[in-house]
Amino acid sequence: MKTIVIATKNAGKASEYQKMLAPLGIKVKTLADFSPISIDENGATFEENATIKAETAAKELRLPVMADDSGLVVDALNGAPGVYSARYAGDHDDAANNAKLLKNLANVPDEQRTAHFHTTIVGVKPDGTKLVANGRVDGHILRQLTGENGFGYDPLFYVDELGKSMAQLTAEQKNQISHRGKALRSFMKQFNDWWE
Numbered sequence: 001m002k003t004i005v006i007a008t009k010n011a012g013k014a015s016e017y018q019k020m021l022a023p024l025g026i027k028v029k030t031l032a033d034f035s036p037i038s039i040d041e042n043g044a045t046f047e048e049n050a051t052i053k054a055e056t057a058a059k060e061l062r063l064p065v066m067a068d069d070s071g072l073v074v075d076a077l078n079g080a081p082g083v084y085s086a087r088y089a090g091d092h093d094d095a096a097n098n099a100k101l102l103k104n105l106a107n108v109p110d111e112q113r114t115a116h117f118h119t120t121i122v123g124v125k126p127d128g129t130k131l132v133a134n135g136r137v138d139g140h141i142l143r144q145l146t147g148e149n150g151f152g153y154d155p156l157f158y159v160d161e162l163g164k165s166m167a168q169l170t171a172e173q174k175n176q177i178s179h180r181g182k183a184l185r186s187f188m189k190q191f192n193d194w195w196e
């Protein structure tokens with residue numbers, strides 16, 4: 001069985017990768033399985049941040065590493081919170097982030113509440129060989145928290161194609177349509193060439 005390291009500290013992301021990669025015979029390790037590494041996500045784009053995470057971890061661990069940088073892009077907010085999604089209202093506080101999003105969209109009418117989730121996955125090998133893949137899913141921002149599953153902004157994200165909030169989907173349903181699922185399927189198409 002292959003093992004791949006995903007340079008993430010986010011348990012929600014880790015669980016989604018584990019569920020999607022297990023059927024392919026790939027076991028997932030995360031940063032939680034190693035001694036702490038300091039990573040400064042100071043890039044201006046999703047790809048820059050994913051590259052920083054993957055390169056830092058690959059260098060430190062001397063292993064091939066994948067990293068995921070993702071976020072919510074809201075049209076009425078000119079793309080915010082975007083690359084700042086994790087620290088929109090505070091450091092990794094999902095409840096505070098969601099409350100700030102609702103407040104900033106309070107006066108925005110339904111038809112203007114369009115948004116998408118974006119994921120960039122970057123794979124980096126210790127020799128520096130890099131592989132990049134992207135995914136997105138389109139939707140609307142709801143007016144109240146809806147659903148119990150998932151993490152982050154999921155309870156406020158209405159998935160247009162399913163007519164449900166992201167947090168009302170099972171993990172399997174989310175992986176089928178999500179930004180992360182799409183990015184990972186695109187990544188896996190090129191995985192063998194990158195890995196070998």
Ligand SMILES: O=c1nc[nH]c2c1ncn2[C@H]1C[C@H](O)[C@@H](COP(=O)(O)OP(=O)(O)OP(=O)(O)O)O1
Binds near residue numbers: 008068072087150
């Ligand atoms: O499927 C998702 N469903 C809901 N919210 C999501 C999702 N995907 C990203 N998000 C939001 C919340 C997260 O806090 C931020 C990502 O920030 P991002 O830096 O990529 O991840 P993170 O800091 O939580 O973990 P890490 O950098 O260790 O991988 O965007």
Ligand SMILES: [Mg+2]
Binds near residue numbers: 041086
């Ligand atoms: Mg982060």
